[in-house]
Amino acid sequence: MRILQSKSIANQVDEILLERIRDGIYLPGSRIPSESELSDELGVSRATVRTALAKLAANGFILRKQGNGTYVNEHVNETSAHFGNLWDLAELISGNGYNPSIRFLSIDRRPATEKEALVLALEEGEELICLQRLFYADQQPVILADNVIPYSLLRAPIENIDGKLHIREIFEQYFHQKISFVLTDIRSTLMAADAQEFLSGKAGRAILQLQTIFYGKNNMPLALGVNVFDDSFLHLSLAQAWS
Amino acid sequence: MRILQSKSIANQVDEILLERIRDGIYLPGSRIPSESELSDELGVSRATVRTALAKLAANGFILRKQGNGTYVNEHVNETSAHFGNLWDLAELISGNGYNPSIRFLSIDRRPATEKEALVLALEEGEELICLQRLFYADQQPVILADNVIPYSLLRAPIENIDGKLHIREIFEQYFHQKISFVLTDIRSTLMAADAQEFLSGKAGRAILQLQTIFYGKNNMPLALGVNVFDDSFLHLSLAQAWS
DNA sequence: AAGTGGTCTAGACCACGGC
């Protein structure tokens, strides 16, 4: 086992175990080594192993049975999203078994609407940056992603922005802001004409919409995100351990 | 502080802190006592306090800042659902600010369709119990909840089933089964005629559908659940700490 | 009875933020 100092030991254990599950070293439905065996093998304390196992269990990869053992969940491959990652669209796509890629559609500036100003704690009419991107699953366009960010937060020339980056990187590189938490509203809507332009599918069809508010340190709202996709193609499924 | 032996100390600490947030002892946006102070005050180890704080942070109630302190999330009241609880419809309703109640609509028996048999690992045509319930927010019907369970699992007279119980209790009391994990698919659909009969609203409107598969020990599928609701009335919003 | 996961403790050191 190779210990890097960049990541926590618990996260490394987590990755090692996940790799073993993906590689079939630990087969679906089978029992994996006990906590003590793992802590011996990997040379870390049992508490550290437990931290990693807790994360795997929370995301449904493993099932823990007191007095019996820890088992690989047979239904790992039926989940597409994981807790703490609902906003990660690339992971949602790969969780559905496709290869994700991003196309940068456009970047614009316009005044905030009343509603946007309210949520972002701005004056109505303050300038916003509008970032529109399209996520692909293999070669198929599947998610239309819109983000609006107050122009006043920008810390770099607007032309520099690389629209293919993860939203986290965009905030760090061009806005010098760290996102501390997000609030996501899951909505059901009808496919609108503008979305239909990019996403193959009939207008009027029911689709999923993830409305996200990003907050920085000190609770300041940083940005809004609206992601729409056809859930008959891209499933949003979550595994949850029954506490 | 009153320590009961029925619940873990960490869970009790969790509840105490949550109560203080709800009661306004810890105000939104304000800093709460440090881990050491809490462990001193409550007479438990710092590790135990951390377990409780981690759960609160995962559900967005608090924000933790290294080198600074722990703060009550100002946006606590804007979330309606919590991780590990997506299936708890009563909590979803109360999270939206309403008083939840359940009306037992019907219980029936019918053969399984091909698709149901596949997911539940049954022979096609095996008998299912169909449980239909309606969840109210205050006096308004908001969620239509359908559950199907293999009849062969029933361990008590079908007439005894109390349709107002939590699905967890129903499984334990009448089927002698413990649910170990659930797989939830979040879908967008159009309001169908049968749902419209119970839920006020226009047919053809886009609504949310939670499709749940319940699994017991040893990975056996126990039941299917389909819950539909109008997300313009009942919001499904989740807070997530940005790890 | 033996082995598993579940809980808790006491103590240590580190990384970060503010003074």
Next chain:
DNA sequence: CCGTGGTCTAGACCACTTG
């Protein structure tokens, strides 16, 4: 510099399942 949260350890005891 100090206090905060973040990480890790070693060891203990409990609750549960299985043989």
